[in-house]
Amino acid sequence: NRSATRVVLEVDEIYLPRVLATTNAGVVVLLNLSRDQLDRTNEVRMVAGKWRAALAASPRAWVVANADDPLVVWGAGAAAQVRWVGAGLRWRHDAVGCPSCEGFIEFADDGSWACATGCGFARPDLWAWLEHDADVMVWADGRRAEPQLRLPGRFNRANALTAAVAAECCGIDPLEALDAMGSVEEVAGRFTERQFDGARARLMLAKNPAGWSELLELVRTGADPLVVSINARTADGTDPSWLWDVPFEVLAGRVVVATGDRCRDLSVRLQYAGVEHTMDEQPAQAIAAAAAQGASGRVDVIGNYTAFSDLVAGRT
Secondary structure, eight states: OOTOOOOOOOOOGHHHHHHHHHHHSSSSEEEEOOOOTTTTTTOOOHHHHHHHHHHOOOTTOEEEEEETTTTHHHHHHSEEEEEEEEEOOOOOTTOOOOOOTTTTTOOTTTEEETTOOOOBOOOOSSSSEEEEEEEEETTTSOOEOOOOOOOSSSSHHHHHHHHHHHHHHHHOHHHHHHHHTOOOOOOOBOOHHHHHHHEEEEEOOOOHHHHHHHHHHHHTTSOOOEEEEOOSSSSTTTOOGGGGGGGGGTTSHHHHEETTTTTHHHHHHHHHHOOOOEOOSSHHHHHHHHHHTTTSSEEEEEOOOOHHHHHHTTTO
């Protein structure tokens, strides 16, 4: 759209410094930073350091950053203008080391954190945050919102709040921005439903242990059978050892079917997690098998990148 006055780009974390230098972006949003495809990318602390240098060299950019992730705070800490959002951090395994002094980060029950060595590195004061089990969004100046989002899960409400604060940096009323977000039903196929041989499958994407942790928390109390599909192609990262970082233990007692190119690796992980399951290498057949074990004909499906993409495109 040549008449557009603003452009929103989703940028791979490794390429953020290059894109920032090329575009001279007005607002940069940093949600979280966790390990992802370490067979071909940098360690997360190295990425945070590159963010820090790039943002220090871009003093005119507003930064909207998740204050609950110590690595994000380190990466954004050298920026001239930051609005900190309490977006939450379920996955903390990559953030336990202090990037300031190499000490140890201690997390409190209320979500705050600080370096245990007393170097002064701690969660900054918040501009906005989620409260009451993430149903209410609160600004430090007293504004409140209870948006009705169609996308499920705490992580989507955190994303919406962060996006609203970013809109505010662009001169847009954040409450109007949240109203617009309420019309979004899916994002690039995520949370869409597809029919597979009469079974209705809700499709979800998880690309790293942090994303898996959030989605497993979302579906853990559901009654529908669950299909988990794992590939290890180039776009996924060819090393599936990250499976052992995912808390599959929360699925104990659920009807689970493992599928995908690396379903045998997944099956071993589920066995050690104490999750009874069946296995079918063909995703469409796995969905049908799962649906046959439920009462509603509806199935939740979580896949990594190419597994999810194939299902969205109907390549089964």
